[in-house]
Amino acid sequence: MSEIVTVNSLIKLYREKGIDGLKNLDEVEIYGWVRTNRPSGQLAFLELHDGTHFLSLQLVYKKDNSQFEMMSHLKMGASIKATGHLVSSPSAKQPFELQVKSVELIGDVAEDYPLQKKRASFEFLREQAYLRPRANTFQAVYRVRSVLAFAIHSFFQERGFVYVHTPIITGNDAEGAGQLFQVATEGEHPFTDFFGKEAHLTVSGQLHGEAFALAFKDIYTFGPTFRAEHSNTPRHASEFWMIEPEMAFCDLKGDMNIIESCLKYAIQKVMDSCPDEIAFFNQFIAPGLKEKLEHVLHSAFAHMTYTAAIEHLEKAVKDGHKFDNSHIYWGMDLQSEHERYLCENIAKGPLFLTDYPKEIKAFYMKENPDGKTVAAVDLLVPGEGELVGGSQREDDPEKLKIKMGNLKDMDWYYNLRRYGGCPHAGFGIGFDRLLMYVTGMQNIRDVQLFPRTSNALKY
Amino acid sequence: MSEIVTVNSLIKLYREKGIDGLKNLDEVEIYGWVRTNRPSGQLAFLELHDGTHFLSLQLVYKKDNSQFEMMSHLKMGASIKATGHLVSSPSAKQPFELQVKSVELIGDVAEDYPLQKKRASFEFLREQAYLRPRANTFQAVYRVRSVLAFAIHSFFQERGFVYVHTPIITGNDAEGAGQLFQVATEGEHPFTDFFGKEAHLTVSGQLHGEAFALAFKDIYTFGPTFRAEHSNTPRHASEFWMIEPEMAFCDLKGDMNIIESCLKYAIQKVMDSCPDEIAFFNQFIAPGLKEKLEHVLHSAFAHMTYTAAIEHLEKAVKDGHKFDNSHIYWGMDLQSEHERYLCENIAKGPLFLTDYPKEIKAFYMKENPDGKTVAAVDLLVPGEGELVGGSQREDDPEKLKIKMGNLKDMDWYYNLRRYGGCPHAGFGIGFDRLLMYVTGMQNIRDVQLFPRTSNALKY
Numbered sequence: 001m002s003e004i005v006t007v008n009s010l011i012k013l014y015r016e017k018g019i020d021g022l023k024n025l026d027e028v029e030i031y032g033w034v035r036t037n038r039p040s041g042q043l044a045f046l047e048l049h050d051g052t053h054f055l056s057l058q059l060v061y062k063k064d065n066s067q068f069e070m071m072s073h074l075k076m077g078a079s080i081k082a083t084g085h086l087v088s089s090p091s092a093k094q095p096f097e098l099q100v101k102s103v104e105l106i107g108d109v110a111e112d113y114p115l116q117k118k119r120a121s122f123e124f125l126r127e128q129a130y131l132r133p134r135a136n137t138f139q140a141v142y143r144v145r146s147v148l149a150f151a152i153h154s155f156f157q158e159r160g161f162v163y164v165h166t167p168i169i170t171g172n173d174a175e176g177a178g179q180l181f182q183v184a185t186e187g188e189h190p191f192t193d194f195f196g197k198e199a200h201l202t203v204s205g206q207l208h209g210e211a212f213a214l215a216f217k218d219i220y221t222f223g224p225t226f227r228a229e230h231s232n233t234p235r236h237a238s239e240f241w242m243i244e245p246e247m248a249f250c251d252l253k254g255d256m257n258i259i260e261s262c263l264k265y266a267i268q269k270v271m272d273s274c275p276d277e278i279a280f281f282n283q284f285i286a287p288g289l290k291e292k293l294e295h296v297l298h299s300a301f302a303h304m305t306y307t308a309a310i311e312h313l314e315k316a317v318k319d320g321h322k323f324d325n326s327h328i329y330w331g332m333d334l335q336s337e338h339e340r341y342l343c344e345n346i347a348k349g350p351l352f353l354t355d356y357p358k359e360i361k362a363f364y365m366k367e368n369p370d371g372k373t374v375a376a377v378d379l380l381v382p383g384e385g386e387l388v389g390g391s392q393r394e395d396d397p398e399k400l401k402i403k404m405g406n407l408k409d410m411d412w413y414y415n416l417r418r419y420g421g422c423p424h425a426g427f428g429i430g431f432d433r434l435l436m437y438v439t440g441m442q443n444i445r446d447v448q449l450f451p452r453t454s455n456a457l458k459y
Numbered sequence: 460m461s462e463i464v465t466v467n468s469l470i471k472l473y474r475e476k477g478i479d480g481l482k483n484l485d486e487v488e489i490y491g492w493v494r495t496n497r498p499s500g501q502l503a504f505l506e507l508h509d510g511t512h513f514l515s516l517q518l519v520y521k522k523d524n525s526q527f528e529m530m531s532h533l534k535m536g537a538s539i540k541a542t543g544h545l546v547s548s549p550s551a552k553q554p555f556e557l558q559v560k561s562v563e564l565i566g567d568v569a570e571d572y573p574l575q576k577k578r579a580s581f582e583f584l585r586e587q588a589y590l591r592p593r594a595n596t597f598q599a600v601y602r603v604r605s606v607l608a609f610a611i612h613s614f615f616q617e618r619g620f621v622y623v624h625t626p627i628i629t630g631n632d633a634e635g636a637g638q639l640f641q642v643a644t645e646g647e648h649p650f651t652d653f654f655g656k657e658a659h660l661t662v663s664g665q666l667h668g669e670a671f672a673l674a675f676k677d678i679y680t681f682g683p684t685f686r687a688e689h690s691n692t693p694r695h696a697s698e699f700w701m702i703e704p705e706m707a708f709c710d711l712k713g714d715m716n717i718i719e720s721c722l723k724y725a726i727q728k729v730m731d732s733c734p735d736e737i738a739f740f741n742q743f744i745a746p747g748l749k750e751k752l753e754h755v756l757h758s759a760f761a762h763m764t765y766t767a768a769i770e771h772l773e774k775a776v777k778d779g780h781k782f783d784n785s786h787i788y789w790g791m792d793l794q795s796e797h798e799r800y801l802c803e804n805i806a807k808g809p810l811f812l813t814d815y816p817k818e819i820k821a822f823y824m825k826e827n828p829d830g831k832t833v834a835a836v837d838l839l840v841p842g843e844g845e846l847v848g849g850s851q852r853e854d855d856p857e858k859l860k861i862k863m864g865n866l867k868d869m870d871w872y873y874n875l876r877r878y879g880g881c882p883h884a885g886f887g888i889g890f891d892r893l894l895m896y897v898t899g900m901q902n903i904r905d906v907q908l909f910p911r912t913s914n915a916l917k918y
Binding site: 006031032033034050051078079110113130131133134138139142143146149153160162163164165166167168169170171172181182183184185195196197199201208211212215217218224226239248249395409415417418420421422423450452454455456457458459 | 601630
């Protein structure tokens with residue numbers, strides 16, 4: 001009986017016990033897909049990828065093997081079972097390889113297989129979204145996606161935060177955070193028949209999350225959110241995952257502490273768990289990535305008020321710095337170029353920008369004593385701009401009521417302030433953008449599985 | 460300076476170091492909400508709940524405290540800050556209590572606060588969905604929900620499964636698993652303008668998940684799914700979370716092994732992490748719950764084919780057992796009463812029922828060599844019926860094509876069999892139903908945060 005192994009189990013064993021650990025194994029059996037197959041002379045080399053690790057396993061088979069002819073015709077993408085013994089490899093690429101005893105073809109590949117050996121462009125692969133996870137870059141992206149998601153869960157769970165599933169279908173457009181998708185039923189009046197009122201896809205779980213923070217102290221959401229916007233940019237999608245923690249008895253300072261710890265924890269976990277993937281991104285996708293991430297891990301994030309930021313930007317313009325929009329004034333909404341200037345040129349690293357004018361921020365943010373600004377924070381990072389947005393929430397029922405205006409069906413949100421309210425704060429991280437930041441990938445369509453944007457719903 | 464503590468940190472410290480660990484603390488500061496407040500004579504007792512633990516902390520304050528009058532008027536639900544020293548408690552209810560030095564009222568409670576001391580019915584609390592997480596039962600339900608969700612993630616991550624976010628908005632109704640919600644945009648033609656085709660809310664991530672299993676070997680989804688059905692039962696909701704693992708190079712036997720390990724792992728984690736919550740459910744919600752869960756942990760799940768099940772049911776009818784539907788025949792779809800009879804009376808525990816007639820199962824399930832049945836499995840559990848459903852998938856492209864019929868835009872799914880296909884299998888767990896099973900709660904509306912059912916979209 002041979003032992004079933006995976007590339008991941010072999011690499012683990014090798015990293016623990018060295019080559020002897022592998023040589024001590026009896027005959028092994030491994031399942032996976034052919035990446036490359038290069039018969040040449042007396043020896044042939046087949047690269048087997050089984051999806052359990054970023055790296056592949058080299059299979060070596062000899063001309064005198066009775067299956068040599070069959071093996072040499074195995075095509076890229078075919079699924080196979082191989083048995084043999086592990087030996088140390090003379091190649092520089094990997095320390096061990098499988099000396100093949102026998103191979104079985106499990107699933108062949110039709111001639112029209114779209115992934116051929118030559119390097120395919122990201123644009124081409126987007127059209128083959130169901131096959132691209134087999135490509136090297138996407139093996140790295142989606143594994144980091146999984147590790148990053150679990151790191152986020154681990155961070156909050158270790159700190160006692162309660163994970164809440166806020167609803168996807170919602171009856172209120174609370175935040176005004178963008179265009180909404182409506183939810184309808186087939187064959188019925190599309191808008192109100194099923195639920196008895198208009199229903200939308202959520203743009204944020206925050207407001208529902210606040211109700212749970214006022215019962216559990218610390219909670220977080222992690223789920224999909226939606227925008228029906230026709231934004232055709234590399235950073236916008238109609239469907240994306242958000243993480244929205246909310247903490248009772250917490251102010252803006254506490255909020256920022258958690259943002260900083262959370263990001264550092266998540267980045268550290270990815271670097272620890274995915275060294276091969278990060279090395280790949282660093283080499284082929286985003287040179288300097290590793291240094292950037294290490295810098296984030298080891299620096300204290302800077303802090304600056306919006307008011308100070310405006311002064312910095314005004315000075316920059318005076319000193320001759322060219323922005324696309326150089327009309328800088330207190331009260332303006334900062335664009336990405338301004339945000340990047342502040343963190344790249346002034347802070348030279350991640351920067352918490354706080355205390356924005358109340359007019360340009362959401363109704364639920366807590367008014368500062370100056371009457372002009374709110375206790376809001378955006379985390380700006382070099383190369384990206386805004387990565388996280390948060391705020392302390394308005395807990396004064398009267399002030400909130402004025403700012404809410406006539407948001408229908410939102411009495412319950414107001415009531416949270418009348419029934420044992422307290423200072424509370426929270427933030428939102430766009431998970432897909434965080435993944436772009438951690439991998440250096442430049443298009444949100446290339447970090448999501450099956451991206452949804454306007455006119456794109458192939459799968 | 461007093462040290463900020465939580466109920467959870469105190470109970471942890473107590474369970475590690477005993478009462479001395481608490482007595483050694485200097486003055487502490489704690490934030491939370493008033494559960495009860497009973498001034499009587501020279502002493503008064505205030506139960507403080509801070510959401511970090513199922514249990515509360517008893518605050519004791521004395522008549523000679525200059526704040527006694529103010530404290531004695533603190534209302535249920537008010538948020539407060541209390542400082543004082545921890546001492547051992549003469550009460551049998553808890554081993555320690557806080558001797559109050561001072562209290563500060565942070566957020567008062569309006570007179571119309573709907574949660575008053577008397578026991579409120581689940582029906583009443585459903586109408587107050589934004590406040591019910593403050594009630595004892597729902598503190599327990601939602602904390603177990605969070606722990607159970609993280610246990611699921613931990614199980615799969617520890618085994619190297621890649622977590623995938625399959626899309627919520629989808630262009631194909633592949634499974635025919637039920638009525639669909641349509642996704643439209645406001646102010647445009649509701650059905651096709653945004654995406655250029657009809658868009659729906661997903662009923663399952665399985666088909667997209669299969670594409671990723673054929674690249675990563677083992678993957679799992681964990682996300683929301685939807686049904687636009689007017690089913691007004693305690694087990695149906697329009698929005699619920701599903702876990703859908705998918706494994707390449709895996710058959711039905713491997714599938715069942717993972718189902719069994721996964722459930723046992725998750726139940727064990729909940730019992731280890733939430734002993735107070737499980738004790739509460741066992742006492743007040745579902746007597747016998749703890750024994751039921753322990754039985755699941757320590758028994759091997761039974762196996763039976765559908766064909767054998769029909770024989771058992773026919774015998775039961777012959778022996779006088781009354782079903783609502785006693786017309787038993789090979790080919791019938793089993794109802795919940797039949798499923799429960801099989802696991803409760805025959806298997807006396809969790810039962811894998813396998814190899815169903817192909818006519819009553821989905822098109823993607825693998826046909827068995829007999830040509831009549833498919834490699835499908837349902838896990839039946841006492842008291843519930845079906846808890847998990849899975850199958851090996853049809854990997855023969857020609858057989859699949861016949862069964863798919865004219866599912867439009869599904870070439871990609873068929874192609875997965877032509878491009879290095881292999882035996883693969885997976886299953887689906889309705890997360891909310893699993894939570895009902897683990898807590899003993901009887902209505903899906905009472906384990907979800909803001910349940911969505913027809914005509915219910917208050918929040």
